Amino acid sequence: MKARIIVTLKTGVLDPQGKAIEGALKSFGLAGIDGVRQGKCFELEVAETDPAAARAKLTEACEKLLANTVIENYHIDLA
Amino acid sequence: MKARIIVTLKTGVLDPQGKAIEGALKSFGLAGIDGVRQGKCFELEVAETDPAAARAKLTEACEKLLANTVIENYHIDLA
Amino acid sequence: MKSAVVVFPGINRDNDMAHALEVVSGTPAHMVWHADTELPDVDVVVVPGGFSYGDYLRCGAIAARAPIMDAVRRHAARGGFVLGVCNGFQILTEAGLLPGVLMRNASLKFVCKLVHLRVENANTAFSSAYAAGSVFRTPVAHGEGNYFADDDTVKRLEGEGRVVFRYVDAEGNRGTDGNPNGAINDIAGILNDAGNVLGMMPHPENLVEPIQGGTDGRGIFESVLAAVA
Amino acid sequence: MFNNHIAITPDLVRAHGLKPDEYERILKLIGRPPTMTELGIFSAMWNEHCSYKSSRLWLKTLPTKGERVIHGPGENAGVVDIGDGDVVVFKMESHNHPSYIEPYQGAATGVGGILRDVFTMGARPIAAMNSLRFGSPDFPRTQHVVSGVVAGVGGYGNSFGVPTVGGEVNFHPRYNGNCLVNAFAAGIAKADGIFLSEAKGVGLPVVYLGSKTGRDGMGGATMASAEFDDDSNEKRPTVQVGDPFSEKVLLEACLELMQTGAVIAIQDMGAAGLTCSAVEMGAKGNLGLELDLDKVPCREAHMSAYEMMLSESQERMLMVLDPARHAAAEAVFIKWGLDFAVVGRTTDTLRFVVKHHGEVMADLPIKELGDEAPLYDRPWVASPKLPVIAPADVPAPADLAEALLTLIGSPDLCSRRWVVEQYDHYVMGNTVQHPGGDAGVVRVNGGPKGLAFTADVTPRYCEADPYEGGKQAVAESWRNLSAVGALPIAVTDNLNFGNPERPEIMGQFVGCLKGIGDACRALDYPIVSGNVSLYNETNGQAILPTPTIGGVGLVADVEKTVGLGFRAAGDAIVLLGTTTGWLGQSIYLREIHGREEGAPPPVDLGEEKRHGDFVRGLVTSGRVSAVHDLSDGGLAIALAEMALAGDLGAEVTLPESGLPPHATLFGEDQGRYVVTVAAAGLDALIAAAKAANVPATFVGHVGGTELKVSALTGASLCTISVDTLRQRHEAWFPAFMAVAH
């Protein structure tokens, strides 16, 4: 089963990359893009066929490794 | 208008990050997760209210800065 | 002083660290492989700099979950000294031994240069060889050294004297261009609450002999040496 | 579905970069039309990049032997004796075309490739350099290329953990559509611990180690030899992505593996990957080699034999292992978590046989693949001689101080801080002289021994007079090493030129090579490795001829090297060498008067040697406090750089010479140095110089916070505070990179 996991910074956590990108966009003459926050996205294949089991496994993967839950949230989408 | 942009590596382009993450998951006892590819995700606010105009602006942002179109694809979702 | 240097794949300052430990303490360090589950009997464990697992995912994230890190945690819990430098600092935060995170440098660029550090607390096992408030030089070499923690954590670190080193300019002033990475409150190095675990971004191990351009970095190792004596 | 037996059409032949007569040669050689896989193999082996078909004849004229040379050109890197059973292993290689297309990955994989060349031989890399040439700062793409290339060089080298101790950065419109990225690496090994690619023994396993094979850089070697045109965008998907983490692991695994005694032969997979490495191992060993592609670790599904043979996936090695030690080898691979597989064996047939799914995809004579590659004696015409410009024919600037500030703040002479701060130059803890001096110096094996490194060439001189320019590149590297007290011991070269099928470009190549050869012979400075990059052209416009010279020097005692910064107020400043006020092709003429004209300064090789030997003696005997060679911008720039590096001013009086002050200050006569000496040692130094037949002129004293230059009459010519110099020196690069272009 294919899955996509999105990991984003929690609100309130500083995002230097997002900030810098916003600045760069402005300097490229692209005004009107604000509040840029950069996150990560993982696309993967999980062996389970049962959605609940797949989700459980991916949740474990997020908690154990993919997200730093001190500063990041994650969201799992199953295909 | 809120938007999310997902930037992923083109098929066939080596993804050292994905490879390392997959290896790490396996060594933490999380078997059955394969083909991990890591991408980027940008969440942002675009000033336009017209979806077509917003999309045009974000496409320009992707082409100019957010994606390295030599090796990456991008996908724009408007909220 | 008996010391161990933990080696993860992708670490590249393991030998620099071992060299500095030997130059200052006179005793060679044990090199400990990441897949091991036990540490040798040592006074101090050092998690050195480099790019463990390529710094992929998040810097330090994969190494922080390696088998040896449980042993490092136990060592710290017993009151043993742990020093994390650069990638080592990142690993210790990911492992939960130190609070906060190291984010991309504000410049978004790797930065390698000599910086100046001010000793904010000379009353620690890692800084006693320096005079309080004194300024010393050390190289930095990192892409993700931008220390960040939530307000409460920063307040606590500041209030408890756990900000041990701060980036300053050559005159010891903050607020100029002394901060190479955008770290909050110019924080360069912090201590855990028990006072036996220190993480810092700069590389004191690369400035311990005159031929390296100075010996300013020795103080870190001399302090630990004194603390274990 | 891949069809190995497709009919080979003229179009296919052309698409593989093979000329009709080259294809005829193939038909004659194998007596039948090649299969598709075979055509791919020929295209890889016979392109310019691998076969050196346009340059081989001339490369043979270079001096490559010397007392210290253990392995010269022909191996992955040169190997030179540095005493105590130690050797230095080094090479420089270009990654120009890939870096223009995808600057970050192109530069990163360039660094990865050169590091691999060094550790394949059993050496641990200890220093890196990068020689970079970009288009005009106002060309739209330049900033993007600079930013990506610098980040890529750093991204790979920093992660791998090798200090970057030197390099060059220059800008010129002739690189607008074709940047140059020349990466250098040096490593240390024991003389008896060197590994070669020559296979030995029949029936031995051929082992693949490292990252899996994907469709990366398909046809990259072909691309590297092809001229760019406006649809080079179409070639984009051939970009390889570097994985410095895998390379670092590969380094440690290879060095550990070599200790087990299991390695009989080893070759990294660089350009044209599996093809070049396998053919080279077999051909060098006078053996045949058979590959079974079913065994090759692949990253992607359904890869054809053709694709596997041409893939340029990075971080891969091919080895012949001693079967008796296979278990020990396997333990190392597993410890480091690397993919490995036995993918073939050596044979006694002298054939290169490639099998896939049980079918023979290629069966070729292995020696002929290399030996019978085309060799061209390309027609060439010598570049026309340009007139010598007399100092009196070059106007003075409106204001000398302002001219100096303009030069010190110009793109080619301003501070490289923005670049070098992105490179780790502290890692390994052995860096004695960091980027910014005349040469980078690292301590070796705990000292006191050390090595010095420099990369040099002045392309505008090479364009104006290829022969003198070639000499000058070698002489400048010799000078930079001598300036830090190192004995120059050997050279690697990276010859970047345009399309050799044009006689005037071939003329530049030939001229530069003659100059390089003569200089290396005169200075006892053999060439032990190198790389040729041709077809550096965009829409028919060639780059400036750019033969980069990577010089390596031996430092007997790292405690005794000196830097270029003024050290102490009161020190006397002495100019060594002959000043004629040579302004032809000078930076002054270009930056102040917008003229790129005239003959470049000639190099007197006898003088060069005398002066360099003298300066080195001064340094190693501890008689001087600072040394700097004179190059771009002449005396004025050298003094300014010494003031900046030492954060100290100076008072200088120009000697009587009959020249206009701007010619004395900005002329680029060769073979010159500025040294400083404690005032008490001045007379002895002047006397020693006289005895050594080295012109020496006392010009002033170090001190104060200003650089003050006066005429002999006492009239002030220019006074600039060191702070002002610094502002102008530091300003340009960050400002250029900050603005979106």
Ligand SMILES: Nc1ncnc2c1ncn2[C@@H]1O[C@H](COP(=O)(O)OP(=O)(O)O)[C@@H](O)[C@H]1O
């Ligand atoms: N790309 C680079 N990487 C590292 N160091 C560099 C680079 N470019 C320039 N440098 C350093 O900056 C200094 C000045 O360079 P350059 O003007 O080319 O020196 P020189 O005239 O002595 O050859 C040298 O120390 C050189 O090594």
Ligand SMILES: [Mg+2]
């Ligand atoms: Mg120089």
